[in-house]
Amino acid sequence: MNNNVGNTFFKIISAVIAFTCSLLLIAVLFFMLRESLPVWQMTRPLAFLSGTDWSPIYPPIQLGIGSMLASTLWVAFGALIIAIPLALACAIFLAEYAPQWLAQLLRPALTVLTGIPSVVYGFLGAAVLVKFFEIKFQVSSGESLFAASIVLAFMVLPYIVVNSESAIRAVPPEYKLSALAVGVSKPYVTMKVIVPLAKKGVLGSIALAFGRAAGETMAVLMIAGNVLRFPESWFSRGEPLSALIALEIGSAVPHSLHYQALFAVGLVLILVVTIINILINYLVNNNEMPRY
Amino acid sequence: MNKVIDSFLIIIFWGSGLFLLLSLISLIAYLIVQGGSALSLDFLRLSPAGSPLGTEGGILPAIRGTLHLILIALTVAIIPALFTGIYLTEYAQPSFLLNTMEVLIQSMAGVPSIITGLFVYAWGVVQLGWGISLLAGGIALGIMIFPVMVISIRDCLRAVDSDYRLAGAALGVSPAYMLWRIILPQSWRAIISSILLAMGYAAGATAPIMVTAAAISSPTSGNLLEPVMALPYHLYILFNEHISLDNAYATALLLVIMLLILNSAALALTHNGTKSRR
Numbered sequence: 001m002n003n004n005v006g007n008t009f010f011k012i013i014s015a016v017i018a019f020t021c022s023l024l025l026i027a028v029l030f031f032m033l034r035e036s037l038p039v040w041q042m043t044r045p046l047a048f049l050s051g052t053d054w055s056p057i058y059p060p061i062q063l064g065i066g067s068m069l070a071s072t073l074w075v076a077f078g079a080l081i082i083a084i085p086l087a088l089a090c091a092i093f094l095a096e097y098a099p100q101w102l103a104q105l106l107r108p109a110l111t112v113l114t115g116i117p118s119v120v121y122g123f124l125g126a127a128v129l130v131k132f133f134e135i136k137f138q139v140s141s142g143e144s145l146f147a148a149s150i151v152l153a154f155m156v157l158p159y160i161v162v163n164s165e166s167a168i169r170a171v172p173p174e175y176k177l178s179a180l181a182v183g184v185s186k187p188y189v190t191m192k193v194i195v196p197l198a199k200k201g202v203l204g205s206i207a208l209a210f211g212r213a214a215g216e217t218m219a220v221l222m223i224a225g226n227v228l229r230f231p232e233s234w235f236s237r238g239e240p241l242s243a244l245i246a247l248e249i250g251s252a253v254p255h256s257l258h259y260q261a262l263f264a265v266g267l268v269l270i271l272v273v274t275i276i277n278i279l280i281n282y283l284v285n286n287n288e289m290p291r292y
Numbered sequence: 293m294n295k296v297i298d299s300f301l302i303i304i305f306w307g308s309g310l311f312l313l314l315s316l317i318s319l320i321a322y323l324i325v326q327g328g329s330a331l332s333l334d335f336l337r338l339s340p341a342g343s344p345l346g347t348e349g350g351i352l353p354a355i356r357g358t359l360h361l362i363l364i365a366l367t368v369a370i371i372p373a374l375f376t377g378i379y380l381t382e383y384a385q386p387s388f389l390l391n392t393m394e395v396l397i398q399s400m401a402g403v404p405s406i407i408t409g410l411f412v413y414a415w416g417v418v419q420l421g422w423g424i425s426l427l428a429g430g431i432a433l434g435i436m437i438f439p440v441m442v443i444s445i446r447d448c449l450r451a452v453d454s455d456y457r458l459a460g461a462a463l464g465v466s467p468a469y470m471l472w473r474i475i476l477p478q479s480w481r482a483i484i485s486s487i488l489l490a491m492g493y494a495a496g497a498t499a500p501i502m503v504t505a506a507a508i509s510s511p512t513s514g515n516l517l518e519p520v521m522a523l524p525y526h527l528y529i530l531f532n533e534h535i536s537l538d539n540a541y542a543t544a545l546l547l548v549i550m551l552l553i554l555n556s557a558a559l560a561l562t563h564n565g566t567k568s569r570r
Contacts, residue, residue: 117495120548187298190301
């Protein structure tokens, strides 16, 4: 009987802890909303998102994050454009073509690539890639959203590879076997049968990578150029939302309008990323998550 | 489809796989070449010196700060993550509530780390009055690694062969007994290895500590309410303030070496175990 009591007790304890901890996301959302409330009473959300003037301290006070939002989107979509072809080819390679020994080298390599701190990626990007652009194109500053996209592409690549590979592996072998039995070549089967069947999982992995890229801070902070101007192209400099928060929160007086506006930025960022994450969850409807 | 396209595709597949492997190797090799000479014993043993601070001397306080931060993050995260992981796999019945909890935890894992930092800034640093401190940074890192640890612990537990659970249930064994005597003995290696990976994640995270804990210079004595130096933030400052490129390379190399050690340990644990996870 004593054992039974212990068992029930353990079950209740774990249920309470699990339930409480699940509410963490709600708590974070609540804090972002609470701290930014005066901003929403002052500006309409649409004006906040689309305005391109950011002057939270000196009058005329203007709270528009359009420039930073555009930078975030440029950087994140740019990273995806660069990463997707390479990542998909690599996922297909791992799932279908790589010999055992090479796959056993590549998998830990992918884990290491996801584990390398973003500040190291940012540092290498700034010290090597940005310098290279400066010398190659004879410009005074090689920092750009494009350079940030390249570095971010490397950072999200392993996530896409790992999740797409498991999506490709999840395709029942019967499809492949019967397609091969018809006599078409293996690359044909891969491209025309297997990849289309794994589409959902692959899309999920891409959406996840977008969330990562949009929220990444250190690499964009060090490479994108930190200019509060509307980025006209992929090759201009900019300051994504995450970099704006990281750069300004330390100097914002608590509970000043500046401070509140930065929490409003945080709210926008977390909403964008979380909505995407929840959508993926319904889209893919299985519980694959990246291993970092 | 014709042969040319086939062989072209195969070249692309092989090429991309090899490219990824080569880029990791060249990244590490480049760091060794650039940072190897500055990464000496003295660099690990001394405090930053020179003017501006960091041009000479070493990074001892930053190493200490990073270790303190990891320690606090693990203290904060391990117990709740274990209980949550165990609840999700061993106790909860499939239901709307369970599904919602999983979605919330997975979305939490996807929250940008700067937001986690911002949350702890509003709650710990400002509202509870901790100020920029080791405590706030450790908790921010703990919150950051918690959902990731839950997910990997859950997957480790789920990977245990379900025959054992069925056999146990058929024999009328209590869930707690099952857990301690059957499930955990088979999955502890994988769980420890996922904790090691989470440590690496916490060690390298910069954004959350940048807003909650980090200082350019601090004795980093271990006082909970004092700002700390930390390796990733130190690297950022060394490079961004143009203090010392050599020391920045050495610091980056040290971070990557730490990561490689943690990763190898994690790999060794799961591969040498009698029951490996995959």
